Amino acid sequence: MNKYLLEQLYKRYYRELYLYIYSLSSNCTVTDDILQDTFLKAWLSLKDSHTNMRAWLYMVARNLYYNYYKKAKTLASLEAIHTEDVAPISEYFIKKDVLEEILQKEGTKQLWEAIHHLKGQQKEVILLQYFGDFSQKEIAAMLRLTTGSVKMLAYRAKKELKKYLISYQEGTR
Structure with a gap:
């Protein structure tokens, strides 16, 4: 994939993909990591001629989240995953302009x-x-x-x- 197209995809879909993955994980760090991997995979694997790049990005992000979740589940119990040092959700909204906008x-x-x-x-x-x-x-x-x-x-x-x-x-x- 060429650099210009990747930049356009990033500008267009980062925000909505962020909300989607954050809504699944409730963790900013995990969300950021998954999105970074999603766009890296797009750069490495997505063809410029793909017919539905948006759906492809969502599918990759979703799969990466579930892969992360499965891996984390094998390393620790579900309770440990959800009780990591995660700040209260209100702090995330303050940190993230995207989420702050939604909750106005x-x-x-x-x-x-x-x-x-x-x-x-x-x-x-x-x-x-x-x-x-x-x-x-x-x-x-x-x-x-x-x-x-x-x-x-x-x-x-x-x-x-x-x-x-x-x-x-x-x-x-």
Whole structure:
């Protein structure tokens, strides 16, 4: 891949890829490392003629995250992974302009918290569909699922989000 195209991809997709990976990992250092590796892989492997570079970047970033997660899981228990010396999430938002921008409105903050409580593929589908602006067909290809499975995951995720937001408004959260 030529340097100019890589710079354009970086400028265009870094921000949204950052949000996507951060939403999976909740760790700035891990997110930064994964994104650095993602763009390195793009430079080394992605052909200039690839038809959907954005989807390729998301798929690579996702795979790198899960590879990291599997590796970390073998080195330590899941509890140890989540209790590393990680600053409270509010500190990350202060440090990262991208995240600070998203949380300026209270409604957006509540939605972000609700999405953070989703599990596994439900969370990924919602992030890819609404924040990544991918079609359900594209998401199905990235996650290696059927379109029907993606629709069902999206439906269940939206149902969970609604339940979470209602309980938040009622003050039970």
